[in-house]
Amino acid sequence: MIQILDSTLREGEQTPGVYFAPEIKLAIAQFLDCIGIDIIEAGNPAVDREIAKAIAHIAKAGLKAKIGAHSLCRKDDVKKALECGVNFLGIFFSVSENRLQQDYDIGLEKAIEKIVEVITYAREQQENLLIRYTPEDTVRSPIENVIAAAIAAVKAGANIISIADTTGYTTPFVQNRSIAYYVKTLKEELAKQQLYPQIEIHCHNDRGLALANALDAYNAGADIIDVSVMGLGERSGIVDLAELLINLIDIVEEKSAWNLSQLKELYDFVSEHSHISISPHHPLLGKNAFTHYAGVHVNAVAKDERLYQSLNPELLGIKSSLALGMQSGYIAVKLALKQIGREELIENQDLVMNIFQEIKEIAKRGTPIDIEQELPTIVEHCIVNQRVTSEICSV
Incomplete structure (x- = not known):
């Protein structure tokens, strides 16, 4: 051995x-x-x-x-x-x-x-x-x-x-x-x-x-x-x-x-x-090692993680995740809403699309979007905008 x-x-x-x-x-x-x-x-x-x-x-x-x-x-x-x-x-x-x-x-x-x-x-x-x-x-x-x-x-x-x-x-x-x-x-x-x-x-x-x-x-x-x-x-x-x-x-x-x-x-x-940071791209233990981002990747791993992973992160005591940004697809937004406990919003396609567009705009700043910290704020902002738009249209 x-x-x-x-x-x-x-x-x-x-x-x-x-x-x-x-x-x-x-x-x-x-x-x-x-x-x-x-x-x-x-x-x-x-x-x-x-x-x-x-x-x-x-x-x-x-x-x-x-x-x-x-x-x-x-x-x-x-x-x-x-x-x-x-x-x-x-x-x-x-x-x-x-x-x-x-x-x-x-x-x-x-x-x-x-x-x-x-x-x-x-x-x-x-x-x-x-x-x-x-x-x-x-x-x-x-x-x-x-x-x-x-x-x-x-x-x-x-x-x-x-x-x-x-x-x-x-x-x-x-x-x-x-x-x-x-x-x-x-x-x-x-x-x-x-x-x-x-x-x-x-x-x-x-x-x-x-x-x-x-x-x-x-x-x-x-x-x-x-x-x-x-x-x-x-x-x-x-x-x-x-x-x-x-x-x-x-x-x-x-x-x-x-x-x-x-x-x-x-x-x-x-x-x-x-006092040395672990690179986000460090194999296995970097922040991005088991993070899926591009739309086609997220769509696939939503069905089966093995389609875009040759390793099981559970061996390391960790889980796969997804990222939101310019490369994200519509499915990623729905999965992210589930992740933050707002699954009830998924049926509102107009709202989800607004959230999707807002994410792409924010992504232009060049930094990752934190799903747990930032997405709830984005969601609330889009809900308010949709409500205001609806009220204006009903007048």
Whole structure:
């Protein structure tokens, strides 16, 4: 069964301007646990003491998910992470030629020695610790460097090797540049050494392909996929949690235990505390995701929502809706009148037509018409106008 690692509290907090207070982090972790996330990456404790305290608090919260900390390839940083009481540790160190030369001034051999030393240290501290090694910027590093570092890391005690598309470089279906190529190649080369760690993937969205790459990696046999709420993260962020889950439920062979009905509340909560709005066109959870507007669409879904929906919004604990505006048809107005409890007006065709025309005029202002708040006022205005017109005509 594919596992999901949520990094909202680590990668997500690397979004410029985003800060989650410790109590907010705990609440987010509790949401994620309720949804059925396998691993919650709670942060890098070496960054700040408050982050360390928040990780420790989450680790002691009795959640079902494994709680993880992120760490540079340094013994001191690993020590700080383990002091938080986590049962998952992610250690990262690049094996890219440019990084090794420009940032560290060492060669691959020295880099592997450092990786082995730190992983060995972590394993000695905690026998049952899940250890992940990430060759940062995996997909732009020489594949032979990645393989050599991965083999050494697993032999030193790593359980998981993460393929990091740190800059959103990979592209599905392009030979030697797809993340599926890296998943398959790494699995094959490790198997030659009788090594079978789990393979994790971390896809950034710089080219808008994070979700596509994640599904490509799943198809290639990846074991763990990293996500965040709203796709938060460095630059363009990473794979969006909700988008991945809704796609996986249709293709995973095993029945998933994900509680998708909690996603809406989680997204609203993270949006509020990150001060980042959810786009109206966000798949699944945006305001327009299940909102029908054009006349032909509304006419069809009034009979059967499946005619213009491939997803059942009830999976997410929400319902379909309709919008009113320039593109609306006569049927939409009648449905909207039912929605606000004025169904008795539907038989008055002249009134409905007046309401219909009034809606089109108001729509020219360029903003949506709120059915619950604005339509009752429009209706009353049209009723008064019809009454006045009738009185004038009867004189």
